Amino acid sequence: ALPEGFEQTVQAIPTPEFTLKLPNIQITTPGNGSRITSPVTVTGLGKASFEQTLVVQVLDQNGSPLSTQPVTVVGNMGDYGGFTYDAAFTVSEEQAGRVVVYDASPKDGGLVALSSVEVTLLPSGSPEIKIPTVGAMPLRIGEPANGSEFSSGSFVVRGSAPPVFESTIAVALCGEGGSGAPDLVCGTVDNIIWQGSVITSAPDMGQYGAFDVEVFYPATGTPVHARIAVYYASARDGGIIELASQNIVLK
Numbered sequence: 028a029l030p031e032g033f034e035q036t037v038q039a040i041p042t043p044e045f046t047l048k049l050p051n052i053q054i055t056t057p058g059n060g061s062r063i064t065s066p067v068t069v070t071g072l073g074k075a076s077f078e079q080t081l082v083v084q085v086l087d088q089n090g091s092p093l094s095t096q097p098v099t100v101v102g103n104m105g106d107y108g109g110f111t112y113d114a115a116f117t118v119s120e121e122q123a124g125r126v127v128v129y130d131a132s133p134k135d136g137g138l139v140a141l142s143s144v145e146v147t148l149l150p151s152g153s154p155e156i157k158i159p160t161v162g163a164m165p166l167r168i169g170e171p172a173n174g175s176e177f178s179s180g181s182f183v184v185r186g187s188a189p190p191v192f193e194s195t196i197a198v199a200l201c202g203e204g205g206s207g208a209p210d211l212v213c214g215t216v217d218n219i220i221w222q223g224s225v226i227t228s229a230p231d232m233g234q235y236g237a238f239d240v241e242v243f244y245p246a247t248g249t250p251v252h253a254r255i256a257v258y259y260a261s262a263r264d265g266g267i268i269e270l271a272s273q274n275i276v277l278k
Contacts, residue, residue: 049072049107050140050142050165050166050167050271051073051074051130051139051140051142051271052071052072052073052074052081052128052129052130052140052141052142053071053072053073053142053165054069054070054071054126054128054142054143054144054159055070055071055072055159056068056069056070056071056156056159057069057126057144057146057156057157058144058156058157058158058159058160059144059145059146059157059159059160060145060146060147060157061144061146061147061154061155061156061157062146062147062149062154062155063124063126063146063147063148063149063154063156064149064150064151064152064153064154065114065115065116065117066113066114066115066116067085067113067114067116067126067146067154068111068112068113068114069083069098069110069111069112069113069114069126069128070109070110070111070112071109071110071128071142072107072108072109072110073100073107073108073110073128073130073140074100074105074106074107074108074130074140075100075130076130076131076132076133076139077131077132077133079099079100079101079102079104079108080097080098080099080100081097081098081100081110081128081129081130082095082096082097082098082128082129082130082131083095083096083097083098083112083114083126083127083128084096084114084126084127084128084129085114085116085124085125085126085127085148086124086125086126086127086264086266087118087122087124087148088122088123088124088148088263088264089264090125090261090263090264090265090266093116093117093118093124093148094114094115094116096112096114098110098111098112098128110128114126116148117150118148118149118150119150120150121147121148121149121150122147122148123145123146123147123148123263124145124146124147124148125143125144125145125146125261125264125266125268126143126144126146127141127142127143127266128141128142128143129141129142129270132201132214132254134203134204134214135201135202135203135204135205135213135214135215135218136214136215137201137210137211137212137213137214137218137254137256138211138212138256138258138267138270138272139254139272140270140271140272141258141267141268141269141270142165142269143266143267143268143269164187164189164235165189165269165271166186166187166188166189166196166257166258166259166269166270166271167186167187167188167271168184168185168186168255168257168271168272168273169185169186169187170183170184170185170186171183171184171255171273171275172273173273173274173275174274174275174276175273175275175276176250176275176276176277176278177244177275177276177277177278178277178278180243180244180245180246181241181242181243181244182241182242182275183239183240183241183242184198184238184239184240184241184242184255184257185237185238185239186237186238186257186271187227187235187236187237187238188227188235188236188238188257188259189235189269190229190232190233190234190235190236191227191259191268192259192260192261192262193262194226194227194229194236195224195225195226195227195259196224196225196226196227196238196257196258196259197222197223197224197257197258197259197260198221198222198223198224198225198240198242198255198256198257199212199213199219199221199222199255199256199258200219200220200221200222200242200244200253200254200255200256201213201214201218201219201220201253201254201255201256202218202219202220202251202253203218203251203252203253204218205217205218211267212256212258212267212270213254213256220244220245220251220253220277221242221243221244223240223242224240225238225239225240226238238257242255244277247277250276250277250278251276251277252274252275252276253274253275253276253277254272254273254274254275255272255273255275256270256271256272257270257271257272258270258271
């Protein structure tokens with residue numbers, strides 16, 4: 028049964044279909060379209076890569092952080108659990124914004140998972156918190172499975188995505204860590220093994236679409252414990268709206 032006040036939507040996912048699983052991060056409040064004042068209570072369910080810790084951010088209309096704070100997932104280590112945090116922020120005028128919750132890799136600092144909601148930031152007044160829609164499918168990777176091993180120099184990433192700007196999904200293959208200039212997804216620029224993009228194939232405008240892309244990697248003398256990430260960005264400020272990833276081994 029759904030919590031009281033929640034809505035459920037059901038929509039067909041285009042083939043190929045994959046085993047359904049929970050996203051690593053789900054924001055339950057505030058919902059998309061909320062008008063929020065400071066502090067805003069951010070709640071949800073999540074799974075963290077390190078010490079049960081996720082990060083909550085409030086971003087302004089330009090995608091710049093107004094608030095960045097760690098939050099603890101309540102539950103057994105490595106399991107899903109609930110989180111809640113009152114995020115404070117300051118704006119001088121009403122503007123578009125985004126509430127973001129993400130999980131960063133303890134190995135390279137890049138993004139493991141990210142979820143967000145689009146909101147309006149208010150300097151004062153009464154907030155209007157929208158009810159989240161439960162049942163809408165997140166961005167997801169169907170293949171490869173977590174822990175998959177590859178030895179042919181390439182592999183295929185398949186998945187499905189909600190309606191996104193220009194139907195474009197970005198893809199990045201991250202290595203075991205680097206020491207160069209910062210990169211949001213892979214931690215550092217020199218940790219990017221491969222990157223590209225793919226256009227989703229949706230039955231109709233505004234519907235979920237499948238994607239399928241071949242990723243290439245160079246042969247090395249030893250196995251590389253890598254991460255394949257898929258994500259899409261905002262047309263407003265270029266910031267990442269949602270990201271999913273899987274850990275894989277390149278032989």
